[in-house]
Amino acid sequence: RGTALQPLFKTSYSCFKVGDPRPGQSYKGGYFCAFLPDNKEGQKTAVLLKKAFEHGLTFQIKSCNGEERVTWGLIPHKTSLAGGKARNGYPDAQYLREVRAVL
Numbered sequence: 001r002g003t004a005l006q007p008l009f010k011t012s013y014s015c016f017k018v019g020d021p022r023p024g025q026s027y028k029g030g031y032f033c034a035f036l037p038d039n040k041e042g043q044k045t046a047v048l049l050k051k052a053f054e055h056g057l058t059f060q061i062k063s064c065n066g067e068e069r070v071t072w073g074l075i076p077h078k079t080s081l082a083g084g085k086a087r088n089g090y091p092d093a094q095y096l097r098e099v100r101a102v103l
Contacts (some may be wrong), residue, residue, distance in 0.1 A: 022036050028069040034077035048103040
């Protein structure tokens with residue numbers, strides 16, 4: 001097995017687009033990191049995730065403790081190398097199939 005993983009980094013620091021809960025207001029962002037298998041299917045999925053990011057589908061604005069902030073959207077991401085599906089990590093044999101179905 002010995003699957004190598006390649007990190008997929010995403011960052012967001014503010015949001016000013018129409019359709020946001022408060023257009024024109026900046027939001028607290030952060031650094032986001034997700035992982036994909038470094039294989040043919042993982043690379044195909046990376047291309048789809050990049051397109052989703054470019055279309056503004058990767059993140060959403062949520063209120064947290066009275067503060068509006070950027071969070072992950074509805075597309076599932078693997079944010080840990082361990083912990084399995086329950087902790088958004090690997091191993092998860094169905095992940096690539098599931099994320100491609102969403103995309």
